[in-house]
Amino acid sequence: MQTYLECYPCFVRQVLDGAKAAGMDTAQQHALLQRALGDIARHDIAMPPSELSSHLQALARQASGIADPYREAKAASTRAALEMVPRLSRMICEAEDPLEAAVRLSIAGNIMDLGVLQAFDLEATVERVLAEPFAINHLPALRQALAHSRHLLFLGDNAGETVFDRLLIETVGLPTTYVVKAGPAVNDTTREDAIAAGLDRVAEIVDNGNDGLGTLLHHCSAEFVRRFESAELIIAKGQANFECLDGLGAPVFYLLQAKCRVIAQHLNVPQFGIVLKHEQAGDGRVRQSAMAVGVTVREGDLSDV
Amino acid sequence: MQTYLECYPCFVRQVLDGAKAAGMDTAQQHALLQRALGDIARHDIAMPPSELSSHLQALARQASGIADPYREAKAASTRAALEMVPRLSRMICEAEDPLEAAVRLSIAGNIMDLGVLQAFDLEATVERVLAEPFAINHLPALRQALAHSRHLLFLGDNAGETVFDRLLIETVGLPTTYVVKAGPAVNDTTREDAIAAGLDRVAEIVDNGNDGLGTLLHHCSAEFVRRFESAELIIAKGQANFECLDGLGAPVFYLLQAKCRVIAQHLNVPQFGIVLKHEQAGDGRVRQSAMAVGVTVREGDLSDV
Known part of the structure; x- marks a missing residue:
């Protein structure tokens, strides 16, 4: 975008x-x-x-000279989310459609975004996101993709939100790689934050080689780009991942709340609308890589990019 | 400020x-x-x-190359306010304290500010500002100053708001000079806008020689600065006038809504709080003029400024 x-x-x-x-x-x-x-x-x-x-x-x-200004805020977010786990787990177990409930809760967790918002009310957001209709709802496509995939690449977003993602990963039950930032980027999750949220118990944790917001492929490590380009199924959380990957043609499902007006307008949804959007695969090439130097591209040439 | x-x-x-x-x-x-x-x-x-x-x-x-981008918006604001005049006049006449009612309505009119807000609800604001307690209330001081002054210098703010100011000027009943901008500045009132609001029927209209927001004395004409410095009593509408004149030591009463968070914090009032604030005269000198070149200062030297 x-x-x-x-x-x-x-x-x-x-x-x-x-x-x-x-x-x-x-x-x-x-x-x-x-x-x-x-x-x-x-x-x-x-x-x-x-x-x-x-x-x-x-x-x-x-x-x-402060390497991680949001360190305390991230730890507090993770603690707040962890306290909710028993209740959130029960919500998922008791739901008529546990996958939908887990997806909704993972999107609810996306409110924990200190890059866009100065404050948020997590409890109220959980209630709202469980009840509100999706602004974009590609859940049937996600359900189908999950049924046909052997592995899930999960691009994390904010610390604290990680806890909600863990519940979704547990609900999905596929072998999963959870991607964190290689260094502090606002309150985005790093390996340390993800471990504090218990992600290491349900997924392999890898970093993307970059300390930027979202997934800027041209700044990521070659190792991560290789994983990304060979992924069968990707879930990407949050606005920044959407900004970076939208239109790229990768097999991505975006889970986010459209917290800022620009993203909401771009997606043509109400502000704070809840979004589960399936990337239209287009020509199947990872086009954004074309902007980068030294990043391999999945297939074909780039003459028309 | x-x-x-x-x-x-x-x-x-x-x-x-x-x-x-x-x-x-x-x-x-x-x-x-x-x-x-x-x-x-x-x-x-x-x-x-x-x-x-x-x-x-x-x-x-x-x-x-557009000299007055807000021309249509200003005319529309004035028309909307003029339509409310019969009702507003009745509110003032029937009020227990007509001065307070007229002051409150003049402050309500200050919501018509396209520099700070993208949209406003004038009717709802009138209801709110009539009912809400003042965040700062120096009405007794204003009442006293009006009783002891022979002339009022009224620094206007936005087009449309002018209509509300006209009702306050009529209620006060003192000979008044109404100050407009010498050229377009967002939706601030110019002479043309003030005449459309009927200000010429209740006051002498002068411009301040500048097309900036508020009253930047060092950009104003010498003629206006002379009027300002010799004024017995000044009413200054809106945030920008407050920003420019606060702390200057002139005999100013500020009437405004603290629409932006910065002004609200500076004044220590809630956002959108309604403010009638008497400038503390300090040492009696027009201090801000000291920042300007070629502007006379009321008295004394400026060695300690």
């Missing part, structure tokens, strides 16, 4: 949020903001918004 | 809003945004936010 001009105010807010999270004082925040405004002006809008957001967060981490 | 770093995302949004209002296409919006981001980075945060907002709006007008 390209960057919309409506993303620009949000980029500036993200810089400030990152600077504050890293404990910078006002003068430091101001200096960082000035530097960032120049970088924002130079952003290529053909790239997804998360490309720039990732850079801005890295700037804040570098300028502050 | 200084600029807070929390204003920065809003500056970017204002550029986009201005560009869209001026009918620029996406490529033109993007080019303007890139130019504006550099200017935002160079902004002196000791200056009020409206200094930069005014510049950004001027950029959009210049780049688009």
Whole structure:
């Protein structure tokens, strides 16, 4: 997904949020903001918004010297989600359609996003997402894909949300690889966060070789890109993964809440609408890789990209 | 009032809003945004936010060649407000305290602010502002000042809101000078807009010599600054006037709704709180003029400014 001009105010807010999270004082925040405004002006809008957001967060981490400004927030999110597990498990077990319930809960967990929202109400979100109709509902396609796949590649998003993903992975029951970030990116889950959520008990945990938001294939490790390109079935959580992978032609099911107005408009759903969207495979090639240098492409040439 | 770093995302949004209002296409919006981001980075945060907002709006007008992008929106606001006059007049006449009712309605009119809000509900705002307690209430001081003054200098804000101001001026009954912008600044009232609202029937209309938001004394005409500095009693409407004049030591009563979070925090009131605030006169000097070149200062030297 390209960057919309409506993303620009949000980029500036993200810089400030990152600077504050890293404990910078006002003068430091101001200096960082000035530097960032120049970088924002130079952003290529053909790239997804998360490309720039990732850079801005890295700037804040570098300028502050704080490697993981959201570390405590992530741990608190994971603890809050873990406390809900007995109740969430019961909801899934008792549901008429356990897969749908687990999918909905995994989407509910996507509210734990400190990159887009400053605050969220997890309990209220669970109630809402369990009751509300899907804004986009490709559950039948997901059910079918799960029935015909031997393995699931699960692209994680935020810490805390990980706990909800664990319940979905348990419900699905397929051998699963759970993908985390190789380093801190706002409150995205790293290996440490995923282990705290118990993901190591239900999946193989791998990192994507990058500390950016979403899945920027051209920044990921060759090892991860290989896994991605050979995956039978991918579940990708959250807005940033959607931004990065939308239109790429990979076998992806996106699970997210359309928290920001830009994503909601792009998807033509109401803001905060709950989305289970099946990527239309198109010509079957991993097209975004074409933007990258040194990334292999699944098949064919790229002359028409 | 200084600029807070929390204003920065809003500056970017204002550029986009201005560009869209001026009918620029996406490529033109993007080019303007890139130019504006550099200017935002160079902004002196000791200056009020409206200094930069005014510049950004001027950029959009210049780049688009559209002199008054909000002309239609202003006319529509004035028409909507004029339709409410019979009902508003009756509310004031029948009120136990007509001055308080007229002040509240003038503050209600301050919701018609396209610089801060993308949309507003005027009818609902009137109901709310008539019923809600003031967040800051210096009405007794205003009542006393009105009883002891021979003239009122009224600094207008937005078109449409002008109609509500007219009712307050009629209720007060003092000889009044109503101040408009010398040229288009978002939906701030110009002479043409004020005449459409009937202000010429209840006040002398003068412009401040500037087409910026609020009252940036160092950009205003010497003639206006003379009026301002010799005024016995000033009513200043809206956020931008407050941003520009707060702490200046002039005999100002601010009437506004704290629509943005930054102003609300600065004033220590809830967002959308209704404010009637008396400027504390301090040392009696018009201090902000000290920042300007070529503006006379009421008294004393400026060595301690």
